[in-house]
Amino acid sequence: MSVKAVTHLNFRGDARAALTFYQSVFGGDVAVVTYKDAGSVQDPSEADQVMWGQVSAGSGLCVMAYDVPSRMPWNPGENAFFVSVRGNGAEEITAYWEKLSDGATVLQPLAAAQWAPLYGMLRDRFGVTWVLDVVGE
Known part of the structure; x- marks a missing residue:
């Protein structure tokens, strides 16, 4: 299971x-x-x-x-959650980044980081914050 x-x-x-x-x-x-x-x-x-x-x-x-139905309370919140997408290859993560970037606010540009070959954060056009990175050694 x-x-x-x-x-x-x-x-x-x-x-x-x-x-x-x-x-x-x-x-x-x-x-x-x-x-x-x-x-x-x-x-x-x-x-x-x-x-x-x-x-x-x-x-x-x-x-x-x-x-969420209008009869129920809803507030998108501020930094209530991130969606993390981790991959093994820079090409795959970069392709996702480029597509998610359409209409997004880039919070941290996709670039090398101390802990990962690539890391970036953006808030997409729906207000969802995505963290994308390539898994490091």
Whole structure:
């Protein structure tokens, strides 16, 4: 038996756009279940929002997301979490960085660091902070 932790991102109406964007960055498959699909509509204006969604890539990367219903409190917070993507090769990590950088605020440019051949941090256009690095020796 194995257990895997998966980053679950919470949005207010942007989950589908975020999942589509992350799929364009990391590849793989997007799965989405709306509130309407699940028969769980409490506000008709939110029927097509994401109740459960996931990007699952062949590399093993998996990110889940949903749209927090308006009846529930939601605050994106400040530095509440980072999504860390670690790889063994500079080419792969650099390709992810370049795609995630579209519309992002770079917090730490992707460059060599004392602890890693490459390390960088950015806040993407959805407000999610990503840390990307190449695993060091």
